Amino acid sequence: MSVLFDLWTSSAANFARLPLFPVFQAIHYIATLAATRESRGAVEFATSHPLASFVSTAIACSGGTLALNILLGLPLAAPFAEPAPIVLMAILWWLIFHCPGDYFYKFIASLPVQIFLIIGKEFRRARMIAIGMAAAKVLYPNQWIILVIGGTLKSTGSKWAKTVERLIRNAPDSSEHELLGLSFVSKASFACSVLYVLNELKIGLLPLDQLMLACGFVLSTVRLSTLLLETGDPFVYVEKVLARLLLRQKSVAVKKSKSE
Template sequence: MSGKMWPEGLQMDQEILLDAGAQLHRLKMFPYFDIAHYILMICEVRDDLATSASLFSRKHPLSCWLSSMLMCFADSFLANFLLGEPVIAPFKRHDDIVLATIVWYLVFYAPFDGIYKLSKIMPVYSVLSVMKEVKRAYKLIRGVWLPNHNEALRPSFATKACFLASVIFALEKNSVYITAPHDLVYLGVVGFLVYFKLSAVLLHVTDPFAPIENLFCAVFMGGIWDALSRALAAARERRAAGHATENGTISSGEKKDQ
């Protein structure tokens, strides 16, 4: 079966990729990948507080902790709400809550802000981002969605990538269009998410889908016709301005002759 699907020269590469995908698929997210996720999420909470982070965390530790937990488990809260399950069900997972609380304490209260500053160093931040993308793919295969603010109106790259990965997983599971082994598909999705996350962190590529979306909208959503309409309107305005200038010049010349 595999001989028909893969050229003979790629058999070894296929075995290596399948083995790598299987090992990646069997990776346990707890605790290391979860720690990376918690660090990035809690650092975002601290960044939102800006200069008042230190004062707020010391005056209102409970509010600070609660907002951090909501950020860390936002996907579970929203999924439970949409599925009609208890919204606070994530708080039943004591191991996760304890681990997230330890990370929260270190980010906000470590001496000299050591953990927070360390997480902002580019190599460390890149490693944490890669681990978070691996966890994102793991959540996708488990059927957990990861939306952010107003994602229905302005979907971010993370949401678009999750949607595309979900479509790929669905096609791989329920159709004949993707015949590659599941471990290989999973490895490809993880590689896709990690690659573009590193592109965003290191090269500041905000949305790799933007050129494709712009081209699609220009061709199929009236973008070309809008551009032509604007060009024609601008040409008419230039002609009208030219005629007005010529008329003004002629009138001034006639007055001089008189």
């Protein structure tokens, strides 16, 4: 038992120290760009308006930092200050939208690669929640609500930036507005942010690095079950009960989560 515990603690410590760039960032960019490409008219727009297409997808890929900076009143240019992420983003944008024969897109759309991307993205999300809360804590050290919002926005920003991305493409769609139908990842990121805050208040049962690893496992497991078993959003059952009790509704419509 002690061997398993030691393995768990060492894995959590190593996970907390892993650099996010370039591997985890590349996974995030690929998943976001692939989701954008699946939108109606996105490929045609990338062909006819390549610069606008790249700008819109760059905003979607940097949505977490942009949303957090808007919340905290920080410079919006910060996500684009370093050239390396922009170069990586541009290469992946070209590969996904303009690779001859669509070989790269067909490769990342295969099931084994999709599984790898989901696992990598959800473990990255667990780290981004902590990063967003740490940034908010610098300016609002004891404002726990802002910390929760900061962690949620940092980890799900590409969902919230989707509206801006579609406006640039002149393809607005209210059904894609995250606030009008929260996806599983937004609700799960909010729940994880609350757990992280409880950890800050010394109420949590796990150290932060172990909590991040545990959240990564849970998020990736649910996302994989949605992909492979079509289980849907597990929060829907709680929402139905709350809707009946608090909103005088017999049921609540919940948008099915999509891969980012």
